Structure formats: structure tokens, C-alpha cells
Amino acid sequence: MDYQRLAEILFPDVDKTPEYYEEVFPKRELPEGAKVTRLGPSPTGFIHLGNLFGAFADERLAHQSSGIFYLRIEDTDDKRFVDGAVDVIINSLRFFDIRFDEGASAEGETGSYGSYTQSKRGPIYRCFAKKLVSEGKAYPCFLTEEEIASIRAEQEAIKANPGIYGKWAKSRNLTIEEIEEKLSAGLPYVIRLKSDGDMSLPEDQIKRFRVEDAIRGTLDMPVNDQDTVLLKANGIPTYHFAHVVDDHLMRTTHVVRGAEWLPSLPIHVELFEKLGWELPIYCHTAQLMKIGEDGNKRKLSKRKDPELSLDYYRKLGYHPAAVREYLMTILNSNFEEWRIANPDADMNEFNFTTEKMSNSGALFDLNKLNDVSKDVLLKVTASDLADFLQNWSEEFRPELSYMFEDRKYLERILDIGRHESKPRKDHIYADQMVENLSYFFDSTFRIQEDFPAEAADDADTILEKYLESYNHSDSQDQWFDKIRRIASDLGYAAKPKDFKKHPEEYKGHVGHVSTIIRIAVMGRSQSPDVWEIQQILGEFRTRERIKACLNR
Ligand code: GLU
Secondary structure: OOHHHHHHHHHHOOOOOOOHHHHHOOOOOOOOOOOOOEEEEOOOOOOHHHHHHHHHHHEEEEHHOOOOOOOOEEOOOOHOOOOOOOHHHHHHHOOOOOOOOEEEEOOOOEOOOOOOOOHHHHHHHHHHHHEEEEEEEEEEOOOOOHHHHHHHHHHHHHOOOOOHHHHHHHHHOOOHHHHHHHHOOOOOOOOOOOOOOOOOOOOOHHEEEEEEEOOOOOOOOOOOOOOOOOEOOOOOOHHHHHHHHHHHOOOOOEEEEEEHHHHHHHHHHHHHHHHHOOOOOOOOOOOEEEEEEOOOEEEEEEEEEEEEHHHHHHHHHOHHHHHHHHHHHHOOOOOHHHHHHOOOOOOHHHOOOHHHHHOOOOOOOOHOOOOOHHHHHHHHHHHHHHHHHHHHHHHHHHOOOHHHHHHHHHHHHHOOOOOOOOOOOOOOOOHHHHOOOOOHHOOOOOOOOOHHHHHHHHHHHHHHHHHHHHOOOOOOOHHHHHHHHHHHEEEEEOHHHHHHHHHOOOEEEEHHHHHHHHHHOOOOOOOOOOHHHHHOHHHHHHHHHHHHHHOO
């Protein structure tokens, strides 16, 4: 067969040579060891935690090695394309401080290895498909859907592997005349890889290949035998073909992608080989898992788990630094240890490596995220925390604008108990903080709990006496001595341990009395130190709250 002629017949439109593209997209001039990574999302409008997880690994690998991290839009499946999706991807990732050096961007494309949008790379894919056809490594396949369905049925009946390969690949044997005839009849066709693999051989004769995966170590797999589609009937490439062509021409050194692509690795290896290109280093990441309702590990699911969506974290107001810190703990198993040794270091000083990535499931746990967030927020200054809250509220909860009218007040609130030797870790995420701090603001202050039964009958007397003796400039000790006095005057033990020893002698103890005051001033029985809070609330507000409680 004259493959060169076949290639000319099939691709009369291709006017560039492979050498031309090799020259236009030369090897990158980067320092020794620099890694080139990419994120290749499909613009479906939904960007999830798994994307962020992978993007973070890509970003670290590239930026830690003075390399390049770029964004490629994989929009070859036009059914899934959603308008504005590219902006969603870029903005969502930027929020988590993931930035690209080149590729698709809100302002158009940057970088000299583009286009970075697959739907704009048609001529490039056609050029390399033509090359494969001209070397007898790919061919036009005219099988109709019906024919493919009946092949599948036949394969099922005899328990053969499904797919188009070997003897099932009927278009492989067409002569050039037959092909020309079908073309002139206008029959649709796809371009398929002519695979060398042969799975019909006895098990021990099936060829295998080995690849070093940077996360999984040596992969030993049977070679591909499928005549995979490279170009679909509409001329659009499949993921397999586009990925290989793009990652080669964009000079990607490390392909970080989900484990769901592992089964198709043999196809990609065969394609790289047939095109005569060096294989990039594959890094197949573990799936994100969670402990499901039944106590077993399962994959995070778009339908069941709202926390899979990145919007979830933005809406609740998780601080991006907390999400990054947490993701790093699941990305690299030695990160937590490093963090303990370097509590104040910038996370970017940690040496991220693919070897320390898990290759089974990466367990995602919201409770753990919350714990990490508490620690991270402790290091954010009150002023930065106030800025963060304000930005979040402007986007998601504009009705909270009253919180930002008095910045100094807000900052003092946010700083309560954070400078002690054992600091309070009250803050987790914006929505929770707003709820937690609601008692500081008159419009959201409410009495949320009942008075403790031990002192409820004396509540009015306690509050009256408290109001009478209240002096806003009392030290914390003076203030508490007064409460002790009120307690013992009314028949409560001034010390809880006295009450414990002789409960029959008292109505209750000073803790019950102070809880009445706490509930009157804060509306709840659990809160930081009352004296400190009153100092922040101010004398007027403190007295007003006691009075209001008396007149209930
Ligand atoms: N477009 C592919 C996806 O969304 C990208 C896979 C890859 O990174 O190679 O899954």
C-alpha cells in the first residue's frame, strides 16, 4: 500500500510538516531539572476538589523547580462545553493561590506554545495524524455504528475482549481503491491507530512494557492492542491523541493526572513510540476518598458530597491558606512532620515530592480540614482576618455589612484569647465565625440558653446586684471578687470545691451565679472570658444587656 498517497488523499488540507511544528515549538530553555506541568481541565463549568488537588501538585512541581505551569483547555468534547467555564477555572484556582505562568487566561492566551485551547489546534492534530497514516501507523476506518454494535455482540458471545483490534479491525485491510471509493461516496470515517499489540497470543507471549510512574513506581503493563480512534468522524481528536500531541509540543515534562487514566496508559505509550517522541514522566494521583455513611472508604461523589465542589469552601468562607495547608497534608505524607518542625515557615519552603504522594486513596476529612484551619487562622493577624471576612461577606453575605462599621471593634473581637500561651482556636471559617461572634453585635445578639437551674430563681436578684456593683474599670480580680461576694451573700458557695464537699449547705456555687451573668451579657453559657468580653463590649452595652435581661 502506498501510505504516502493515502495520507495525501485523506489530508489534502494539511500544509505544514511535523518538522515545522517541532521548530515552532522548540525544546524549552529552562534551568537544569526544571519541570513543565499543565492542568488540562474540560470546561464543564464545574471545578472540583480533585482538580485543585492535582493543580496544587502541578503548581508545586513546576514552581519549586523554576519550571513552568500552564493551563490547557481540553474542549474536544463539545457536548460538555459551558460558556464562561474558563473564567470559573481560573478564578477558582486563583482564589486558592494557584497561578499559571502561561496558557489560557481571562485576557486571552499567553505563552509561545499555543494555542492552549484544543479546539483551536485542529491543523496540528491533522498534521500528526497524516504523519502516522503516511507511515502505515494509522488508517481510516469506515465501520458504521451498527457494524461496531454487531462486532461487540459477537465479542460478547465468544467472551473476547471488546473493541476494534486484530481481526475485528476490518478497515485495516482495505485497498487504496476501496478507500477512495468510500470517500467519493461520502461515507464517514474515523482515523484509527494501527496497533502492534496482539492480545490473542498465549498469556506468556503477550508483550509488556515498563514505565516509571513518579508516584506509583514501576508500572508493568501489557502493551496496547486497540486500534484506538485518534480523529473522530468530525475531525476532532480524542483525548488520547490530543494529550500526546499537546504534551509533546508544549514540552510537558510531568503529566500529573488522575488514576482513572491508568488503564489507557498503554495507548499513550504506543502513540508516543509511534510518533518517535520521548515519554513524559507520568504521575498518576490517587483518587480522593472519604469515609462514607457506612464507615467504608469511598470515592467523593459529585452527587452526594457537596464538599467536592470548590464553591463549597468559598461560600462557607474557608481561608485559602487553610485549604492549601490541608491539601498539602493529604498530598505529601511527610508534610505534617515538616510543619511540626517548622511551625512558622512559609508552606512553599516545604519540598514537595511525587514520591511522598499516596498511590492508594487520598483520604479527605472535613473535620481534619477544620482542625488544620484553626491552626492556620491563628497565624493570620486580626487585621488580615477582618479583611478576609469583609471580602467574603461582600461576595456572599452583604447583609453582614454592619460587622465592618467599626473595624477596631471587629479586630479586638477576632483577637480574643489568641495571644495566650495556650491560645484559643475559635476561628474555623467565615460562616462559622460570624455565627460564633454574633453576640458582639446588637442586631444579632439573642439570649440562646436557659439559666442554670441551680440559680435560675435568683436570676433577677443576681443581675440587680451585679448591675449595682458594676464598675467598668475594675481589674479582672476585683470584678470576680464582687461576683464571689454576690454568690455567698445569696447562699452560693464562693468556690466550686466547697459546694462539691457540702452540696447540702448551698444553693449552688459561684459558677452558677457567673453563668447567669454570662448568659445575660453573651446570650450563651460557653464563651471566652466574660470580663474580657465586657471590656470589648464597653460599659454602656454591658449595662444595657443586663437591664434588658432584668426586664424580660
Ligand atoms: N481533560 C482531562 C480531564 O479533564 C485531563 C486529563 C489530563 O490531565 O491529562 O480529565
